[in-house]
Amino acid sequence: MxxxxxxxxxxxxxxxxxxxxxxxxxxxxxxxxxxxxxxxxxxxxxxxxxxxxxxxxxxxxxxxxxxxxxxxxxxxxxxxxxxxxxxxxxxxxxxxxxxxxxxxxxxxxxxxxxxxxxxxxxMPPGLIDEYAARRGIERIATPEQVYDLSLFLGTSYESTANHLRYSKRASQQRAQAWLKVHPRDIKRERLNGKFELDNPWSDVHLLTEVDDGAPRLVRSGDRIIVSLHEIPSSGYRWRLEPNAAFGVLFDDYDAANGTEGGDVIVTGALRKRKFVISTKEVDERIDVPLVFEQLRVWQPHEPARRFGSRVTIESMRRLGFPPRYLEAAA
Ligand SMILES: [Zn+2]
Missing domain, CATH: 1.10.10.2910 (Arc Repressor Mutant, subunit A)
Structure with missing residues (x-):
């Protein structure tokens, strides 16, 4: 065969x-x-x-x-x-x-x-299509997209690149070029070299408006970057709904994208707000909502917009049978 x-x-x-x-x-x-x-x-x-x-x-x-x-x-x-x-x-x-x-x-x-x-x-075909449709792209082209897709699927960078090739979504040549890139470099770029990962295996997820409602699998120690648009002068600001599973390491406007970084407010200007979020250590898999609300400080109960994802934090695998699976199997 x-x-x-x-x-x-x-x-x-x-x-x-x-x-x-x-x-x-x-x-x-x-x-x-x-x-x-x-x-x-x-x-x-x-x-x-x-x-x-x-x-x-x-x-x-x-x-x-x-x-x-x-x-x-x-x-x-x-x-x-x-x-x-x-x-x-x-x-x-x-x-x-x-x-x-x-x-x-x-x-x-x-x-x-x-x-x-x-x-x-x-990596079923429909799920890869779903990833591409959310982003409005026809084909996965860049190493960054392969890495991003791999996190969307919960697969490794390498197996994702290989699968795209064997499922005829990418040429052999293109897949070989992807495999020459190390995911470490993509992660470093996502973090702008500002934050060290505790573990070189940890991943750096990037969520934007297109990921609203899409569940994510992360692992203890992974970083989640959430990048959302807002107009600072409107008074509506994104805010993370507090949750013990997450910590905010960084929260500012994305300098790489706009004309300037920092907290300069230009009336009416649309800016990208960027949160870098840490995920806590868990002994066992937990499901937690990652929810952002855009609201005015003086109207905290009337959010204008919401962004959310159900995040599953998988523990670093410990020895033995995780009780949850035994329960599910019983
Ligand atoms: Zn086998």
């Missing part, structure tokens, strides 16, 4: 799995929740050079063990890969950490199917 055949079969299988398992596909795919819905136990353990394994014991159920040392996006990909093995009814398998190397020629048919399944499961 070549990759094209595997990919076609996997696209079909992944959309069947979404339907059969009732997985919503209008926002980032809850792959851990999908496993729980199937009664599959998830365990997170340091696994050295192993990526993940799926173990089915007749009478004892099915478990997926994931390398707890891997970044969240990679753990999600690993679980989707193992769900692919389950969907295709492959026997128990142990996958090495290099399951992402989609170019590898030596893969067995089963591995090609599971890998392609993971891509389509986490």
């Amino acid at each position: 070549n990759w094209v055949h595997a990919s076609t079969a996997a696209l079909n299988a992944a959309s069947k799995a979404h339907r059969r398992w009732s997985i919503p596909t209008d926002a980032w795919i809850d792959v851990f929740g999908a496993a729980a819905k199937q009664g599959v136990f998830l365990a997170f353990r340091p696994l050295g050079n192993l990526g993940a394994a799926v173990i089915t014991e007749p009478g004892a159920g099915t478990g997926i063990i994931v390398n707890s040392k891997h970044p969240l996006s990679r753990q999600r990909y690993s679980v989707a890969h193992e769900l692919g093995h389950l969907f295709f009814k492959h026997p128990s398998v142990v996958d090495m950490a290099d399951i992402f190397e989609t170019g590898a020629a030596a893969k067995t048919d089963e591995e090609k199917l599971a890998e392609s399944f993971a891509s389509w499961f986490l």
Whole structure:
């Protein structure tokens, strides 16, 4: 079986799995929740050079063990890969950490199917279309857009670039150029070099008006930049609805975009207000509303506009079974 055949079969299988398992596909795919819905136990353990394994014991159920040392996006990909093995009814398998190397020629048919399944499961065509439609773009073109899309999907930069190529949304040449760019540089640019990340794996999300109502998956320690327009002279100012899950590190007008930075008020001028938000450490996944209201200081109960996103903060994976998944699986 070549990759094209595997990919076609996997696209079909992944959309069947979404339907059969009732997985919503209008926002980032809850792959851990999908496993729980199937009664599959998830365990997170340091696994050295192993990526993940799926173990089915007749009478004892099915478990997926994931390398707890891997970044969240990679753990999600690993679980989707193992769900692919389950969907295709492959026997128990142990996958090495290099399951992402989609170019590898030596893969067995089963591995090609599971890998392609993971891509389509986490990056369904409709969700990529949704991302592009919100931004009014036809094709993903720049590394910045690939990174942005990867955060919208909850996937890694690399697997997103590869998927765009294998799903014929980008040429091989373009995808290769993307893969030469390191996401670290994109993150640094987003933060203007002003803020250090606690962890090099942490991501820097950028939300603008087009993201209103779109759920986001973030991880403890990630930064969320929220950039919203306002006319300072109108008196209406954006304000973050206080929430213990978030801290405001920075709040000012975006100098890079306008004619000047700082707090200079030009009557009637439209400015971009920029908030840099930190996300707190959590022991377990939590869902929190990130809500901004535009209001006048003297009319605090009559917001003119609202911007909101349901943010899911995923903990750095700890050892053992997170109780929430056990509950969901029961
Ligand atoms: Zn595999």
